[in-house]
Amino acid sequence: xxxxxxxxIKEFLTQPAILxxxxxxxxxxxxxxxxxxxxxxxxxxxxGLMLVLFGGTQFSQTFKPIVDAVxxxxxxxxxxxxxxxxxxxxxxxxGNNFGFVGYVFVIxxxxxxxxxxxxxxxxxxxxxxxxxxxxAHSQALLWLVAYWLGIGWIxxxxxxxxxxGIYWAFSTTLPIKAVAKVTNNAGFTIGHNENIGVWFFSKFxxxxxxxxxxxxxNLKLPGWLSIFNHNVTAISLTMTIFTGGFLLxxxxxxxxxxxxxxxxxxxxxxxxxxxxxxxxxxLQGVRMMVGEISASFKGIQEKLIPNAVPAIDxxxxxxxxxxxxxxxxxxxxxxxxxxxxxxxxxxxxxxVIPGFVPLFFxxxxxxxxxxxxxxxxxxxxxxxxxxxxxxxxxxWAITLMGIPDGVGWSGMFDFSTVWPAAxxxxxxxxxxxxxxxxxx
Numbered sequence: 001x002x003x004x005x006x007x008x009i010k011e012f013l014t015q016p017a018i019l020x021x022x023x024x025x026x027x028x029x030x031x032x033x034x035x036x037x038x039x040x041x042x043x044x045x046x047x048g049l050m051l052v053l054f055g056g057t058q059f060s061q062t063f064k065p066i067v068d069a070v071x072x073x074x075x076x077x078x079x080x081x082x083x084x085x086x087x088x089x090x091x092x093x094x095g096n097n098f099g100f101v102g103y104v105f106v107i108x109x110x111x112x113x114x115x116x117x118x119x120x121x122x123x124x125x126x127x128x129x130x131x132x133x134x135x136a137h138s139q140a141l142l143w144l145v146a147y148w149l150g151i152g153w154i155x156x157x158x159x160x161x162x163x164x165g166i167y168w169a170f171s172t173t174l175p176i177k178a179v180a181k182v183t184n185n186a187g188f189t190i191g192h193n194e195n196i197g198v199w200f201f202s203k204f205x206x207x208x209x210x211x212x213x214x215x216x217x218n219l220k221l222p223g224w225l226s227i228f229n230h231n232v233t234a235i236s237l238t239m240t241i242f243t244g245g246f247l248l249x250x251x252x253x254x255x256x257x258x259x260x261x262x263x264x265x266x267x268x269x270x271x272x273x274x275x276x277x278x279x280x281x282x283l284q285g286v287r288m289m290v291g292e293i294s295a296s297f298k299g300i301q302e303k304l305i306p307n308a309v310p311a312i313d314x315x316x317x318x319x320x321x322x323x324x325x326x327x328x329x330x331x332x333x334x335x336x337x338x339x340x341x342x343x344x345x346x347x348x349x350x351x352v353i354p355g356f357v358p359l360f361f362x363x364x365x366x367x368x369x370x371x372x373x374x375x376x377x378x379x380x381x382x383x384x385x386x387x388x389x390x391x392x393x394x395x396w397a398i399t400l401m402g403i404p405d406g407v408g409w410s411g412m413f414d415f416s417t418v419w420p421a422a423x424x425x426x427x428x429x430x431x432x433x434x435x436x437x438x439x440x
Contacts, residue, residue, distance in 0.1 A: 205369060
């Protein structure tokens, strides 16, 4: 019976759309709204988040075959830099103990809640609500703790849950001001794989330009270039040119094989249109979700958890500057390619191959943040810097993950900086006390 209840709780917490919907409904109920508003607000928020997640998934599924095809064409082998690669690697490493991941997630969630509840003393405000990312975090941290410390699975689960809950509480709190500035106080923060990354870039993005004069959304191009002043068109044409250039390096015959026999030019144009369509879906989802969250969470803040701020999927930032998101993606890709060139030049034993997720779902949001603080010039500089940090940081993380045959690691900012540093501490503890790989 207890196991069944726990299973239901775990399933509930890992379904972010349902969780957001219920929280919005509770918020409206605490604010004494009508039953109609409670229901419609909850459903709107849930459907909005589902649109955001759907748009994000489609972005990934559309671009992944392109990266795979180019990697295969040039015989590039190495570790994949992608959050799905980290999930696959740690799931395989955990083996029959993978079932413990759910316990880590639940412990982390309640530690997060506890720290926010006592926010008067802890200063924590963010409540991590992105279930899909949270599961990936849970299994990665459980593996790292189990591998380096070599303790029993129950202590490993408890320790992992506590550490992860602390990370969720404070990493989602750090970017609150930056997210508020980007979204004009929409009432949420980021709970994903680059929470600290958003805060980090917000601290110096203003160095590179003027957020008013250089705003990517206000770029007014002359003559026929003025078609790029329209967001939907700009994204479509930019992504058509970008993906087309990427694909043409493998040759037209192979593009047509990828397209299932469709004309190569039509296939590339369709890809560009699809990217724009997914951005429109994201935009609609964010509009539906953000308005309900902003209005409803006042009830939760006033009656249950003072100053609590919902931490949601990073994709929610993308529509606040679609042009900057596209520029961020492109220049993060350039930075990543530059890092790969350096790894080749210096004969690194580890080569990382970027997936779409760290390029777009880190580069895009960081681009939006950089644009808000320093305009499009800042977006370009920060994008290149992000690509370098994520690539070299992933090499660092891969040397510590204890899975020689693993397919790869996350590649996102926090898992290329904060978590490798934390893993170095686990390694130091293991060495000092002869634990894990250092056990006699």
